[in-house]
Amino acid sequence: MGNADKRVQSVAQSPEKVMNKLVSLAKRRGFIYPSSEIYGGLSSCFDYGPLGSEMKKNIKDLWWISMTRKHRNIVGIDASIMMNPTVWEASGHVSSFNDPMIDDKTTKRRYRADHLIENHIEKLRRDAKEEDAHRVSSYYESASEAEDQNRAFYDIIIAEEIKAPDTGSADWTEVRQFNLMFQCNMGALAESSGKVYLRPETAQGIFVNFHNVRESSRMKVPFGIAQIGKAFRNEIVKGNFIFRMVEFEQMEMQYFVKPGTQVESFESWREERFNWYIERLGITPEKLHWYKHDKLAHYADLAYDIKFEYPFGIEEIEGIHSRTDFDLKQHQEFSGKNMEYIDQTTNERYIPYVVETSAGSDRLFLALLCDSYTEDVIDGEQRVMMRFAPKIAPVKAAILPLMKKGEMGEKAAKLRDELATDFMVQYDDAGSIGKRYRRQDEIGTPFCFTVDHDSMEDHSVTVRYRDTAKQERIEISKVKEFLGAKLV
Numbered sequence: 001m002g003n004a005d006k007r008v009q010s011v012a013q014s015p016e017k018v019m020n021k022l023v024s025l026a027k028r029r030g031f032i033y034p035s036s037e038i039y040g041g042l043s044s045c046f047d048y049g050p051l052g053s054e055m056k057k058n059i060k061d062l063w064w065i066s067m068t069r070k071h072r073n074i075v076g077i078d079a080s081i082m083m084n085p086t087v088w089e090a091s092g093h094v095s096s097f098n099d100p101m102i103d104d105k106t107t108k109r110r111y112r113a114d115h116l117i118e119n120h121i122e123k124l125r126r127d128a129k130e131e132d133a134h135r136v137s138s139y140y141e142s143a144s145e146a147e148d149q150n151r152a153f154y155d156i157i158i159a160e161e162i163k164a165p166d167t168g169s170a171d172w173t174e175v176r177q178f179n180l181m182f183q184c185n186m187g188a189l190a191e192s193s194g195k196v197y198l199r200p201e202t203a204q205g206i207f208v209n210f211h212n213v214r215e216s217s218r219m220k221v222p223f224g225i226a227q228i229g230k231a232f233r234n235e236i237v238k239g240n241f242i243f244r245m246v247e248f249e250q251m252e253m254q255y256f257v258k259p260g261t262q263v264e265s266f267e268s269w270r271e272e273r274f275n276w277y278i279e280r281l282g283i284t285p286e287k288l289h290w291y292k293h294d295k296l297a298h299y300a301d302l303a304y305d306i307k308f309e310y311p312f313g314i315e316e317i318e319g320i321h322s323r324t325d326f327d328l329k330q331h332q333e334f335s336g337k338n339m340e341y342i343d344q345t346t347n348e349r350y351i352p353y354v355v356e357t358s359a360g361s362d363r364l365f366l367a368l369l370c371d372s373y374t375e376d377v378i379d380g381e382q383r384v385m386m387r388f389a390p391k392i393a394p395v396k397a398a399i400l401p402l403m404k405k406g407e408m409g410e411k412a413a414k415l416r417d418e419l420a421t422d423f424m425v426q427y428d429d430a431g432s433i434g435k436r437y438r439r440q441d442e443i444g445t446p447f448c449f450t451v452d453h454d455s456m457e458d459h460s461v462t463v464r465y466r467d468t469a470k471q472e473r474i475e476i477s478k479v480k481e482f483l484g485a486k487l488v
């Protein structure tokens with residue numbers, strides 16, 4: 001550790017307070033605002049501000065490049081949000097994309113019945129009541145398969161005397177199924193013939209384009225189709241800032257493989273995706289966890305989640321699913337179009353199996369906020385710093401003239417203009433240099449370039465590193481190259 005590094009001391013974090021601090025910082029500095037705030041907002045809807053939209057774009061660009069350009073056999077598409085409604089009958093979403101909900105009659109609060117039971121099992125485990133946990137877990141497994149799932153879930157909640165986690169009340173209604181898809185009407189008449197859905201996942205836009213993409217891009221199995229786009233779910237349980245929203249963005253890739261090779265492909269994607277978070281985004285490896293699904297979605301035969309340790313709990317960022325040939329087969333049946341693939345060399349015909357990687361860009365954004373938030377003391381002064389990887393940071397560099405007037409200000413403005421076409425940079429000439437550093441630390445700007453008196457003579461600037469506060473001189477003509485090298 002160099003001398004400069006010794007000037008930085010970490011301040012112990014209280015995880016409970018971190019979320020409140022993050023929500024407030026996110027709004028104050030222009031990362032995330034509540035949606036339509038002047039009208040009182042709208043539950044679980046948020047807007048990304050100037051820095052937030054820049055950072056989200058960085059996340060999506062990084063994913064896009066990693067998934068498409070870095071793989072010769074993966075191409076991207078951008079399908080429409082609204083699709084022919086039969087798509088959702090074929091995919092099973094009309095009949096099965098439901099959550100079991102239960103209301104508390106006293107508090108009028110609504111809960112996911114399955115979550116109440118899962119949390120109860122987890123609590124039994126935490127309390128070392130392994131036998132009880134095992135007993136409830138096997139009831140839950142058979143209840144999930146039961147013909148009358150609602151009744152079976154209700155019976156467990158009553159028998160186990162499960163209470164609402166936030167209020168402790170247990171005045172339960174029956175359990176009911178609640179479909180998560182948003183419906184709207186297309187055309188002038190609000191009649192059932194014009195009923196369309198807002199897509200609850202981007203994946204179906206890929207499945208229905210399987211042959212279009214294969215033919216137009218001359219793809220051979222195995223190949224993948226990637227997509228980033230909005231998805232909508234009428235979630236019963238909302239909250240935790242941008243973790244669970246009704247309108248959110250997915251980054252999905254469907255990889256089409258020969259039946260029988262799906263497990264090998266699944267394992268390879270599992271490894272690649274997990275490493276991506278560590279190697280490309282710099283997320284703390286100890287905060288990432290695997291979770292294997294025992295209870296599978298209607299389309300999957302194998303599923304794992306990549307989870308992150310948020311301050312409010314360990315929760316999913318990305319799902320990796322082996323979706324079998326379910327979707328293509330269903331679309332073949334409902335559309336009457338052949339979804340088979342013909343291997344040109346062996347003449348084999350089959351409906352490909354699909355391995356899917358499905359990440360949420362909003363959840364990843366939140367994970368990066370949580371993972372990067374740092375409080376430390378530098379030169380005896382407390383500061384807040386977002387330790388974003390330079391690639392992700394919304395602002396890559398700040399240009400700070402010691403004096404705003406005259407030649408110094410002009411030189412700094414010129415440097416800003418030269419960098420601005422290639423990098424997101426900020427020019428700041430207001431307040432003391434220390435205050436300006438703090439402003440940039442708080443939004444995670446990895447480099448500050450200070451134009452001072454010496455710059456007029458030696459045509460150099462001082463570069464200051466965010467994490468260590470270390471400083472060194474660099475020629476102005478080399479700044480662009482310096483930044484380019486730091487952002488690979």
Ligand code: GAP
Nearest residue numbers: 201203243244245248317318319358359360363
């Ligand atoms: N096509 C598969 C699929 O949609 P999913 O596990 O339901 O799988 C994939 O969703 C990812 O989408 C999740 O890992 C999560 O990151 C994100 N996601 C799902 N629901 C969300 C919500 N209500 N708010 C924010 N992100 C959500």
